[in-house]
Structure formats: structure tokens, C-alpha cells
Amino acid sequence: MASAPSKLYADDVSLVVVLLDTNPFFWSSSSLSFSQFLSHVLAFLNAILTLNQLNQVVVIATGYNSCDYVFDSSSDLNRSFENGRMPVMCSSLLQKLEEFLITDEQLSKEEPEGKIKPSLFSGSLSMALCYIQRVFRSGALHPHPRILCLQGSLDGPEQYVAIMNAIFSAQRSSVPIDSCYIGSQNSAFLQQASYITGGVHHKPQNLDGLFQYLMTIFATDLHSRSFIHLPKPVGVDFRASCFCHKNTIDMGYICSVCLSIFCKHHKKCSTCGSVFGQAQSEAASASDKKRKTPET
Amino acid sequence: MASTHVTKRAKYKTTIKDPGTPGTLRMTFEKILFVPHNPKSAGKLDVEFRYIKGQKHTKEGSNKPPWLNLTNNQNGSFIFEFENYSDLQECRDFVGKVLAKGGEVSEKPTVSYPDEQLSAAEMELRIKLLQEDSELQKLHKQFVLSGVLTETEFWATRKKLLDREVSKKTKQRLGFKSAMISDIKPSTDGRTNKVTFNLTPEVILQIFAEKPAVHRAFLSYVPNKMSERTFWTKYFRAEYLHSTKNSIAAAAEAAEDEELAVFLKQDDILASEAQKKIRRVDPTLDMEADEGDDYTHLPDHGIFREGNKEMTESQNELYKRSLSQDINRHAAVVLEGRAVDVELEDTKAVAEALAQSKQKSSNKGESDGDISRERLDRLSRMTEIEDLQGPNTLPLAPLCIKDPRDYFDSQQANALRTSGDALGGIEQIKCGLSTQEVYGSLRESISSIKAMGLKEPIVKPEVAHQVLDALTNSISNTKYHIGKNPQESVLDRLPRKTKEELLHHWTSILELLKHFWASYPITTTYLYAKVNRLKDAMSNIYPQLEVNVKKN
Numbered sequence: 001m002a003s004a005p006s007k008l009y010a011d012d013v014s015l016v017v018v019l020l021d022t023n024p025f026f027w028s029s030s031s032l033s034f035s036q037f038l039s040h041v042l043a044f045l046n047a048i049l050t051l052n053q054l055n056q057v058v059v060i061a062t063g064y065n066s067c068d069y070v071f072d073s074s075s076d077l078n079r080s081f082e083n084g085r086m087p088v089m090c091s092s093l094l095q096k097l098e099e100f101l102i103t104d105e106q107l108s109k110e111e112p113e114g115k116i117k118p119s120l121f122s123g124s125l126s127m128a129l130c131y132i133q134r135v136f137r138s139g140a141l142h143p144h145p146r147i148l149c150l151q152g153s154l155d156g157p158e159q160y161v162a163i164m165n166a167i168f169s170a171q172r173s174s175v176p177i178d179s180c181y182i183g184s185q186n187s188a189f190l191q192q193a194s195y196i197t198g199g200v201h202h203k204p205q206n207l208d209g210l211f212q213y214l215m216t217i218f219a220t221d222l223h224s225r226s227f228i229h230l231p232k233p234v235g236v237d238f239r240a241s242c243f244c245h246k247n248t249i250d251m252g253y254i255c256s257v258c259l260s261i262f263c264k265h266h267k268k269c270s271t272c273g274s275v276f277g278q279a280q281s282e283a284a285s286a287s288d289k290k291r292k293t294p295e296t
Numbered sequence: 297m298a299s300t301h302v303t304k305r306a307k308y309k310t311t312i313k314d315p316g317t318p319g320t321l322r323m324t325f326e327k328i329l330f331v332p333h334n335p336k337s338a339g340k341l342d343v344e345f346r347y348i349k350g351q352k353h354t355k356e357g358s359n360k361p362p363w364l365n366l367t368n369n370q371n372g373s374f375i376f377e378f379e380n381y382s383d384l385q386e387c388r389d390f391v392g393k394v395l396a397k398g399g400e401v402s403e404k405p406t407v408s409y410p411d412e413q414l415s416a417a418e419m420e421l422r423i424k425l426l427q428e429d430s431e432l433q434k435l436h437k438q439f440v441l442s443g444v445l446t447e448t449e450f451w452a453t454r455k456k457l458l459d460r461e462v463s464k465k466t467k468q469r470l471g472f473k474s475a476m477i478s479d480i481k482p483s484t485d486g487r488t489n490k491v492t493f494n495l496t497p498e499v500i501l502q503i504f505a506e507k508p509a510v511h512r513a514f515l516s517y518v519p520n521k522m523s524e525r526t527f528w529t530k531y532f533r534a535e536y537l538h539s540t541k542n543s544i545a546a547a548a549e550a551a552e553d554e555e556l557a558v559f560l561k562q563d564d565i566l567a568s569e570a571q572k573k574i575r576r577v578d579p580t581l582d583m584e585a586d587e588g589d590d591y592t593h594l595p596d597h598g599i600f601r602e603g604n605k606e607m608t609e610s611q612n613e614l615y616k617r618s619l620s621q622d623i624n625r626h627a628a629v630v631l632e633g634r635a636v637d638v639e640l641e642d643t644k645a646v647a648e649a650l651a652q653s654k655q656k657s658s659n660k661g662e663s664d665g666d667i668s669r670e671r672l673d674r675l676s677r678m679t680e681i682e683d684l685q686g687p688n689t690l691p692l693a694p695l696c697i698k699d700p701r702d703y704f705d706s707q708q709a710n711a712l713r714t715s716g717d718a719l720g721g722i723e724q725i726k727c728g729l730s731t732q733e734v735y736g737s738l739r740e741s742i743s744s745i746k747a748m749g750l751k752e753p754i755v756k757p758e759v760a761h762q763v764l765d766a767l768t769n770s771i772s773n774t775k776y777h778i779g780k781n782p783q784e785s786v787l788d789r790l791p792r793k794t795k796e797e798l799l800h801h802w803t804s805i806l807e808l809l810k811h812f813w814a815s816y817p818i819t820t821t822y823l824y825a826k827v828n829r830l831k832d833a834m835s836n837i838y839p840q841l842e843v844n845v846k847k848n
Contacts, residue, residue, distance in 0.1 A: 024734035024735050025734055028733075028738075033741060034741035034742075039754055040751075042750055090750065094742055101735060102739075105731070205766065206762065206766075209759040209760055210755075211754050211760070212755055212760040212763040212764060213767070216764060217767070231770055231771050251813065
């Protein structure tokens with residue numbers, strides 16, 4: 001459902017849903033400390049709220065075992081967390097974040113060492129989209145929503161299907177997904193998300209100036225993006241993960257009925273149940289060059 | 297199937313002004329041979345098809361004579377003048393086929409590989425597709441005619457295009473000719489007083505369809521009682537008698553010859569059929585049967601002349617037959633349509649096929665339920681016009697695959713990545729701490745920030761300045777290279793010709809890669825040879841690209 005144009009609102013009112021990466025395994029090995037990161041982000045959130053009186057900010061924490069809303073600027077529950085040293089909004093966010101981390105830790109099971117430890121990005125993305133849908137249905141007057149992902153953890157290939165589904169539904173509802181990757185390598189999922197939905201993706205070179213990056217690139221509202229130039233990435237990494245083993249692959253087999261991706265030849269598609277014909281390598285003679293399409 | 301050679305009478309002209317040497321033109325798959333009628337004149341021509349590059353011809357509607365112009369590699373041309381346009385058409389089709397096959401023929405691998413048998417219709421389809429889509433034609437020319445890919449491989453992935461073309465062609469059934477068979481004059485030989493009739497299976501089919509009594513007689517008499525030849529002799533004798541309109545003589549001969557009588561009598565099968573048809577009146581306009589059809593037993597078609605009915609010559613009634621009866625019957629048969637669709641080879645086959653189809657239709661009409669069902673069938677058939685219907689495809693949602701050209705831009709990163717990058721295997725950051733520890737450290741950070749407040753200053757001014765500088769630099773750089781509009785691509789900044797060339801190279805490389813990866817795993821020598829060919833073709837594109845780059 002596309003957002004209805006609202007004439008009574010100014011063009012630059014925005015609702016920013018921020019997905020905060022709180023994967024403890026990533027933060028324990030990151031060059032930027034979590035507290036420094038939080039200062040940058042909190043100042044940035046405050047700045048967004050000052051850009052326009054009607055702006056709204058929602059923060060969702062992407063944990064290792066779960067995701068949860070930790071802040072909503074439009075709710076009235078922020079009053080109770082008075083703290084002289086910082087704005088009210090920040091203290092309430094921090095309080096909720098702490099509670100979230102306690103619950104998240106309780107959910108964790110013992111896992112073997114050495115595995116990639118991704119955060120539940122697909123979960124928080126879905127939650128953000130649900131919130132935005134609720135805003136769409138709240139009436140004709142609503143701000144323009146967008147999603148900002150602050151991720152540092154690596155991509156979990158097992159989340160490929162869920163993330164791609166979320167990206168396509170965001171594309172359909174015209175919700176841009178901006179992404180800022182603060183890890184050391186590259187995230188294919190974030191690049192694809194921003195490319196497909198028309199958002200902006202950036203990997204900051206200098207993490208000490210993260211606040212400056214956030215203000216320059218990600219604070220721009222949707223209306224201003226038509227005339228403010230934002231950095232364009234050189235290319236997009238379109239690699240996918242296979243559906244059977246959840247490995248990242250460059251080349252694979254595709255079911256011609258439902259377009260599911262497999263890394264090895266299968267007899268049957270696990271998504272739609274189509275039966276595949278003979279593969280070329282099994283053909284006895286070279287004359288049977290035509291690869292048969294799966295028969296349903 | 298295409299014939300292996302074509303022989304036609306033609307005149308060979310070296311230039312347009314040249315009156316032309318008459319002779320015989322013979323074309324096989326390998327070469328063209330022209331031999332003039334007059335052995336003394338020059339102008340004998342023996343050219344291999346390998347040297348023929350293309351062909352031109354004059355249009356049928358124009359006033360020009362039918363000429364075919366074959367151009368060869370050295371830009372010379374051979375002009376042939378044919379007697380009529382249908383000859384020209386045949387030769388043109390043949391040359392077209394040979395020229396199109398030229399790429400395939402020259403490309404015979406040492407491994408025996410069954411060639412795909414292409415029908416002329418399929419060949420035409422492919423040529424038509426190539427003519428319509430110039431990009432496809434360029435790709436085709438580049439790869440198939442130079443031997444990198446074979447025709448079959450090229451078209452293997454494009455079956456959907458071919459199928460679409462096929463369904464566009466109308467599938468009409470040819471009906472009977474409107475001209476009446478009885479108009480076909482036999483050839484008479486004045487010297488021996490013999491009259492020769494020329495019977496083809498087509499004619500026989502029409503005779504059987506129009507005169508069911510003759511059909512029945514054929515089935516019963518041949519080959520038991522008389523040979524086919526005698527049968528037809530008697531038939532034509534009867535026809536002759538009818539045409540003389542001498543009913544007395546007809547009656548006389550009928551009395552003598554029992555079989556002849558069959559032909560001379562009124563067709564009783566027809567009468568009963570007409571009766572049946574009248575009972576089934578069709579709401580759709582059916583000119584096959586109405587009250588007026590049942591005229592066979594009424595003199596003068598039931599029309600009273602001058603108020604009095606003439607009932608004379610009742611015994612010779614049986615042998616009268618009028619021209620209007622013949623015409624009406626013929627019209628009825630033509631409108632009914634062709635009941636037998638198979639290739640007819642000899643009379644016996646024709647007779648049996650027709651009998652079978654009649655039996656089928658009579659079985660259908662036996663019960664009432666069948667009759668009404670058939671009528672409904674007819675109704676639906678009459679209201680639909682098959683030729684105008686679209687292709688009968690299943691209700692599927694069309695597969696929407698994006699044009700790979702949209703992704704041209706975003707592939708730059710993949711091109712720039714070197715093999716040293718660790719992209720294939722994601723480095724696993726070994727986390728030496730336990731779960732408890734990591735969560736603990738995170739919570740500690742939060743507490744510290746709660747205690748101390750936000751970092752003061754949030755960001756150092758020099759760092760901020762540096763970041764801003766770098767960002768604006770990079771933005772302005774990309775703007776310079778890529779363009780103001782974020783949706784604009786690199787391609788749009790190039791001149792149009794370069795852009796087209798670049799895109800063509802890109803699509804051709806995609807095509808080659810597609811075939812390259814399709815041949816893996818390499819299990820036969822054929823695949824190995826193919827892979828090598830593809831590799832060579834791909835490496836050939838590099839210097840072309842370099843030339844392009846240098847030009848700009």
C-alpha cells in the first residue's frame with residue numbers, strides 16, 4: 001500500500017525507523033566501542049527530532065536472539081526516565097536497551113565456537129515494516145517513513161529468503177531502506193536492500209566521525225533527496241544464498257517455476273515441488289543439448 | 297521437406313542490359329550450374345555456393361520481369377531471368393535455405409553428431425525472427441555464421457520466440473475447389489477416336505463426396521466385380537449419356553448394363569440424406585439443407601409451369617438429371633467442407649477414407665442425444681472464428697525477468713574487484729569470549745554512558761571536517777563521472793554509437809558466457825571443442841574493446 005500524499009503535512013516530515021545492531025559478539029571485537037557508538041547515534045536521533053517538529057523516530061534493537069522496540073518518540077512514556085545528565089529521550093532509550101539485553105541474554109543457548117554470529121536483521125526489518133504499515137493505515141496524515149539500518153554484524157546467509165522478502169515488500173510500499181555498515185567487511189544484504197528500494201548505502205571510512213556521516217547522508221528527508229546529492233556506491237554485490245544449505249553462492253541452479261536457488265542439482269524443488277528433468281551431464285549423447293524444463 | 301536440388305529454365309545475364317542466354321539452371325546444395333541451350337554460346341556457369349554472399353530479386357507486383365540476382369564474395373553478380381514468378385520464388389527459397397545453412401554446413405565437427413533436421417517452415421520462421429529483431433540478427437551473425445556457436449545451440453534457449461511465431465501463422469484447412477469437376481474436359485484424340493480422362497485422387501474424392509451412390513458402387517464393385525478402369529469407363533459413359541440429355545437412350549443402356557444403371561439412376565443415398573438433414577434445422581445459417589433440397593423426386597423442382605403439372609415420361613423419370621441439381625449438390629459438398637484430411641494416394645484409399653468418415657458422422661447422428669450435442673457443437677464452432685483467436689496458451693502469469701542492461705551499472709564493482717579480495721569466504725571473526733562475557737561488556741558500556749552522559753564533544757571538529765571534505769569530494773567526483781541524476785548511468789554519458797557498441801559487446805559476452813557455463817561439466821570431446829571455441833571468441837572481444845576505449 002503506497003503512502004497517501006498528505007497535503008496538510010509539509011513535504012519534509014519523516015518517520016525514521018532505526019535498526020540498531022546490538023549483537024554483543026560483534027561489539028566485543030569492533031574497533032568502535034559501543035558507548036561511543038551510542039553517543040553518536042543518540043545525538044543523531046536528537047538532531048532528527050529537531051529538524052522538524054512533526055518528525056518521529058522509532059528505534060528497534062537487533063539482538064542476537066531477539067529483536068524489540070526500544071524507543072518510540074511519539075509515545076508518552078518517556079517522562080518517567082528523568083536524568084539530569086542527558087535528554088529525557090536518551091535516558092529512556094538506554095534504559096529500555098539495557099532491559100532488552102538482559103532478556104536477550106536469557107534467550108541465548110550454548111553454540112559451538114567459531115561460527116559466524118549474525119544478528120537477527122531479518123526480524124528487525126520485518127518489525128520495522130509492520131510498524132510502518134500501521135502508520136500507513138492510521139489515516140491520511142502521516143509522515144513519510146524510511147528505514148535506517150545501522151549494522152555491523154556479518155550477513156547470515158540463512159536469513160537470505162526472509163530479508164529478500166522484506167526488501168521486496170518495502171519496495172512495493174515505497175519505503176526506502178538506508179543502510180550504514182560499520183563493520184569491517186561488506187554486507188551484500190544491505191547493499192541489495194538499498195539498491196532495490198532506492199535508499200542510500202554507505203560504509204564510513206572513519207568511524208570516529210560517525211556522527212558527521214549520519215548527519216550528512218542519513219538525515220536527509222525523502223523530499224530533499226531529489227535535489228541533495230548523496231554518495232552513490234560504485235557497485236552492488238548481488239550474490240545470493242542457496243536455499244538448501246544457506247551458503248553464499250555466485251552460480252547455481254534455479255527452479256524455473258518459483259525461482260528458488262540451489263547450489264547443487266536436485267531432483268525436486270523444495271519450495272514449489274516441481275520435478276526437475278535430467279541434467280545435461282547425465283545425458284549420454286551430446287545431441288541431447290536441450291535442458292528440460294521442470295514438469296509440474 | 298526441402299528438395300536437394302532445383303532445376304529451372306532461365307536466362308543468364310551478365311549485366312542488366314544483356315538480353316540473356318537461354319539455358320537450364322540447376323542448383324544443388326553445393327553449387328549452381330548453368331548450361332546454355334546452345335552449346336556453342338559462352339555463358340556456362342559453375343559456381344559453388346560458398347562464394348555466394350547474397351541474393352536480390354525483382355518484386356512480383358511490379359512490371360519488371362522476374363529476375364534473381366546472386367552476389368558473390370568479390371562483388372560480382374549473376375543475374376538470372378526466369379519464366380515466371382513462381383519459378384523465381386522456388387529458386388529464391390532454395391538459395392535462402394542454402395545461404396542460411398552455410399554457417400552450419402561449414403562447421404561439421406569430427407565427432408559424428410546428428411544434425412538437426414530443419415523443416416523449411418522452421419527455417420523460414422528463424423529467418424523471419426532474425427529479420428525483425430536486428431539485435432538478435434547481429435548476435436546471430438557474429439556467432440553462428442562465424443562458427444562459434446551452432447544454429448541449434450543458438451536457438452535452444454529461444455524456443456519461446458519461435459513458438460510465438462508459429463502460432464501466429466493461420467491454420468486454415470483447404471476446402472474443395474469451387475469449380476465443378478464435370479467441367480473438366482477430357483483430352484480427345486481425333487485419330488483413334490479415344491477420349492482420355494485424367495483422374496487425380498483429389499478429383500476422385502470430390503466425385504465420391506458429391507455422388508454417394510457412385511461411392512457405394514465403387515466400394516461394392518471394385519475390386520470384386522470389375523477393375524477400377526472398367527468402373528471409371530462406365531462412369532464416364534454414364535456422364536456422357538447424361539450430358540446428351542437423352543433419357544430414352546439412357547434408359548435403354550441402363551436396361552442392358554446393370555452397373556451402368558447405378559450411375560444413371562437418381563442418387564437415392566442423396567435423397568435419404570436430404571430428408572434427414574431437413575429434420576435437423578439449424579439456427580445458424582446452414583446452407584446445407586432446407587426444404588428446397590428435397591427436390592430430387594419432383595419434376596421441375598416442384599415449380600408448376602403454366603399451371604399444369606406434367607407427368608409424362610414417368611418411366612424415364614429415373615434417368616433424368618438436370619444441371620441445377622448438379623450445381624446444387626456440388627455447392628452443398630463444398631460448403632460442407634473437407635471430410636478427409638489425409639494425403640490421398642490411390643482411389644481405394646480415398647474411397648475407404650471417405651466411407652470411414654461418413655460412417656463416423658452417421659454413428660454420431662444415430663441417437664437423439666448425439667444429434668443435439670452435435671448441433672450444439674456446430675453452434676459453438678460456427679460462432680468461433682478460429683483464425684482470429686489468439687494462441688491457445690495456458691493461463692500462466694508471464695515470467696518477468698528484468699533486462700540485464702539495467703544491471704550494467706551495478707556490475708562495475710564486480711569488475712573492479714581483484715581476486716585478492718576475500719569475498720568467497722567470509723572471514724570468521726573468532727570471538728574468544730563466552731556469551732556471558734560479551735553481554736556483560738555491552739551492558740557495562742550502557743551503564744558507563746548513563747553515568748557519564750554522552751561523549752563530549754560528540755565528534756571532534758577536525759574529524760568532522762575531514763569527513764565532510766571526503767564526502768563532498770567523492771560526491772562531486774562521482775557526479776563528474778557518472779552524472780548529476782542518481783538514476784543516470786555511466787552509459788548515458790557516452791555518445792550513442794559507442795554506447796550501442798558497448799552494449800552489444802556486453803550482450804554478446806553474456807551470450808557466450810551462458811553457453812560456456814552450460815557446457816560444464818565437460819564430458820565429451822564435442823563440449824570440449826565448444827568450450828575452446830567460446831573461449832577464443834571471448835578473448836577476441838578484448839582487443840575490440842580496447843580499440844573502442846582508445847577511440848574515446
